[in-house]
Amino acid sequence: MHSSVIDVENLTKIYQDVRAVDGINFSIKQGQCFGLLGPNGAGKTTTIEIMEGIILPTSGQVNYYGKPAQADIAQQIGIQFQHTALQDFLTVKETLDLFTSFYSKTLPHQTLIELCDLGDFLDRDNRLLSGGQRQRLLLALALINDPDIVFLDEPTTGLDPQARRNFWQLIENIKANNKTIILTTHYMDEAEQLCDEVVIMDRGKIIESGQPHQLLNKHFTDVFIYLPLAQLPVALIEQHKWRILGERVEIATQHVEATLSLLIAEQVSLEGLHVKSANLDDLFLKLTGHSLRE
Numbered sequence: 001m002h003s004s005v006i007d008v009e010n011l012t013k014i015y016q017d018v019r020a021v022d023g024i025n026f027s028i029k030q031g032q033c034f035g036l037l038g039p040n041g042a043g044k045t046t047t048i049e050i051m052e053g054i055i056l057p058t059s060g061q062v063n064y065y066g067k068p069a070q071a072d073i074a075q076q077i078g079i080q081f082q083h084t085a086l087q088d089f090l091t092v093k094e095t096l097d098l099f100t101s102f103y104s105k106t107l108p109h110q111t112l113i114e115l116c117d118l119g120d121f122l123d124r125d126n127r128l129l130s131g132g133q134r135q136r137l138l139l140a141l142a143l144i145n146d147p148d149i150v151f152l153d154e155p156t157t158g159l160d161p162q163a164r165r166n167f168w169q170l171i172e173n174i175k176a177n178n179k180t181i182i183l184t185t186h187y188m189d190e191a192e193q194l195c196d197e198v199v200i201m202d203r204g205k206i207i208e209s210g211q212p213h214q215l216l217n218k219h220f221t222d223v224f225i226y227l228p229l230a231q232l233p234v235a236l237i238e239q240h241k242w243r244i245l246g247e248r249v250e251i252a253t254q255h256v257e258a259t260l261s262l263l264i265a266e267q268v269s270l271e272g273l274h275v276k277s278a279n280l281d282d283l284f285l286k287l288t289g290h291s292l293r294e
């Protein structure tokens with residue numbers, strides 16, 4: 001059996017003078033949540049639309065289970081698009097009925113309702129759904145044909161923090177069913193929470209790839225300790241990199257325990273102390289020199 005579900009090989013897409021995707025390669029394994037990250041215009045949507053068979057590449061190819069994707073790939077995958085128009089004047093339940101009629105093989109409605117937590121608003125008109133409810137319905141529609149591979153294109157953009165976290169739980173539920181998930185997102189906390197592996201794209205190229213925590217360990221050795229400025233620990237700053245940020249001092253250390261022990265030995269108050277490791281936002285900034293949300 002072929003070990004990866006999807007192999008993207010030397011994929012390139014050129015629009016007039018724009019190399020939207022520029023010779024990228026990656027593989028996705030069964031059951032992984034795979035993140036495609038990058039700023040606006042990096043080439044993420046173009047890449048997943050080629051993978052979904054919606055647009056053709058200029059060169060290169062996408063293999064599913066070791067073979068070039070066939071024309072009927074849409075029947076085997078599930079897609080949650082960024083901007084799906086839902087039919088007005090239909091309820092959530094009627095929308096499930098409508099989409100069920102498009103496929104020969106479908107999941108029972110009760111399974112979809114439980115998996116995507118639709119029970120509270122089944123009889124509500126699509127136009128009256130909150131942002132989070134709408135995304136949950138769109139997720140159910142992406143799962144309706146019980147696909148093994150699910151594409152989620154920025155599924156939590158525009159949701160409030162609570163709705164985002166609720167949605168993450170649904171994605172975890174889908175992962176637990178051994179589905180392979182391809183996720184694009186602007187939110188680095190989301191990628192860190194959900195993705196087993198990520199590729200970071202910029203200007204059509206992959207600039208880094210791997211497991212989020214491996215990437216962070218590879219690129220960052222320092223952990224940051226923050227203290228109120230009034231507690232500026234003189235003994236400590238002699239031995240560490242540090243800088244003042246407004247009302248706080250930031251101390252960089254590679255040995256958190258030793259640094260904290262030193263603080264305690266110096267009888268520095270730990271009131272208001274905060275410890276932070278680098279995250280994928282920091283990594284992106286380091287790799288590209290600009291922030292992901294610019």
Ligand SMILES: Nc1ncnc2c1ncn2[C@@H]1O[C@H](COP(=O)(O)OP(=O)(O)OP(=O)(O)O)[C@@H](O)[C@H]1O
Pocket residue numbers: 015016018019020021038039040041042043044045046047
């Ligand atoms: N149909 C098209 N014709 C011409 N240029 C295009 C077309 N589609 C995309 N592009 C260009 O290709 C580049 C990559 O776009 P793409 O939408 O894939 O980026 P993205 O990473 O998905 O961005 P976003 O996060 O904003 O969705 C951009 O410079 C974009 O302007």
